[in-house]
Amino acid sequence: MASLDDTLLVLADELKSVEAQLSAPDIASDRTRLRDLSRRHKVLAEINAAWNALRAAREDVSAAREMFNDTAGEDRELWREELSEAEAKLPALEETLETLLLPRDPNEGRNVILEIRGAEGGEEANLFASDLAEMYRRYAALRGWKLEVVEESASEQGGLDEAIYLIRGEDAWTRLANEAGVHRVQRVPVTEAKGRVHTSSATVSILPEAEEVDVDIDPNDLKIDVYRSSGPGGQSVNTTDSAVRVTHLPSGIVVSMQDEKSQIQNRAKALIVLRSRLLKAAQDAQASELGDLKRSQLGSGGRSEKIRTYNFKENRVTDHRINLTTYSLDAVLAGNLDPYVDALLADQRARQLAASGRA
Numbered sequence: 463m464a465s466l467d468d469t470l471l472v473l474a475d476e477l478k479s480v481e482a483q484l485s486a487p488d489i490a491s492d493r494t495r496l497r498d499l500s501r502r503h504k505v506l507a508e509i510n511a512a513w514n515a516l517r518a519a520r521e522d523v524s525a526a527r528e529m530f531n532d533t534a535g536e537d538r539e540l541w542r543e544e545l546s547e548a549e550a551k552l553p554a555l556e557e558t559l560e561t562l563l564l565p566r567d568p569n570e571g572r573n574v575i576l577e578i579r580g581a582e583g584g585e586e587a588n589l590f591a592s593d594l595a596e597m598y599r600r601y602a603a604l605r606g607w608k609l610e611v612v613e614e615s616a617s618e619q620g621g622l623d624e625a626i627y628l629i630r631g632e633d634a635w636t637r638l639a640n641e642a643g644v645h646r647v648q649r650v651p652v653t654e655a656k657g658r659v660h661t662s663s664a665t666v667s668i669l670p671e672a673e674e675v676d677v678d679i680d681p682n683d684l685k686i687d688v689y690r691s692s693g694p695g696g697q698s699v700n701t702t703d704s705a706v707r708v709t710h711l712p713s714g715i716v717v718s719m720q721d722e723k724s725q726i727q728n729r730a731k732a733l734i735v736l737r738s739r740l741l742k743a744a745q746d747a748q749a750s751e752l753g754d755l756k757r758s759q760l761g762s763g764g765r766s767e768k769i770r771t772y773n774f775k776e777n778r779v780t781d782h783r784i785n786l787t788t789y790s791l792d793a794v795l796a797g798n799l800d801p802y803v804d805a806l807l808a809d810q811r812a813r814q815l816a817a818s819g820r821a
Contacts, residue, residue, distance in 0.1 A: 466559075470510075473510065480499055483499055484500070505562075509562045516559055519552055520552070523548040526544045526545040529541045569670035569745075573629060573630045573631070573634055573670070573671035575628060575669040575735060576626070576638065576641075576667075576668060579591060580623060580664050581663040582662060582663045583647075585617060585651075586662040589619065589621035589651070590647040592622045595614075595627075596795070597799070599797075600796055602797075604798070605631060605633075607629050609628070609630075613625065628671060635670055639668050640806040641668055643665070643767075644663050644665055645663065645665070645769065646770070647663070647771075647774070648775070663768060669739060670741060671734065671738050672738045672741035672742075673737075677737045677740045677741050679710070679736070684710060685711055686707070687707040690703050704724060706719050707719075708729070708732040710740065717735045719731045770802075772791060784806060786805050
């Protein structure tokens, strides 16, 4: 563990440096630096606390071993038990520390833009998109996150053509990032007269909310069109030009928004989504030149590209990435997603540890 301890000593020194910088009088005037330092401080403080816990446990082991070696008779057996209990705590503490030292997701701690759309299957896909939207609403409530509707476009039979939500929560990105992909449903549609099971799909994309300091948008790069709303949204629908379409000319990204009655509110929401899409596109291009995040997350949206299947007849949910199946569809749709989220995170950590040579 010597090399690991050397690394931790360096990180402890960095923590002191970051704390000193956060105490500087001029830090509040630099929003970007303040944000970056605060995020780094949180990471370093967590690592340092885990290291202190491990060092304290090692000291307990050393003290118990010394007493065990220096004691005879009945007291020796008591110290044998003490030593065994102290040694048993070390593996979990070491694993926690090693996990904290793994490379961090650059979007950790950010809020989330969650987008849901019906894909293959016509109106049944839109109805399933509505079910997924409600599932994530309930999950957000169970986690104590704040969910804000950015856009909801209803389909003809009460489903959702599209839904966009802003979810605010410290661990929202960490726990939702793996939800991105094609979700497949197998059930008898309400429109099916013969009771046959149909397979449809909806897509879920997860974007990090971008702050203004992350993405500098030149107003001259924007083309903004206003038009009359065409769906639910209050008394002003179909009477005023409150809907907004924002086109980012350099990237070609288009965001339309009509959920609010006010043109100003719709424009503000459209810019939130636009900044998030630009941020993730830039991150992807820098990391691997993949370009569009959604293409990597969603493919073509086809049923064969599914990450998870929801089978109503069998009350079954299967996550195909980790071969996890439970017969608890009702609970999952009610927002009880943690068994899947936790399993996906554990698999992700295991693969990272294996790649780092620590597994």
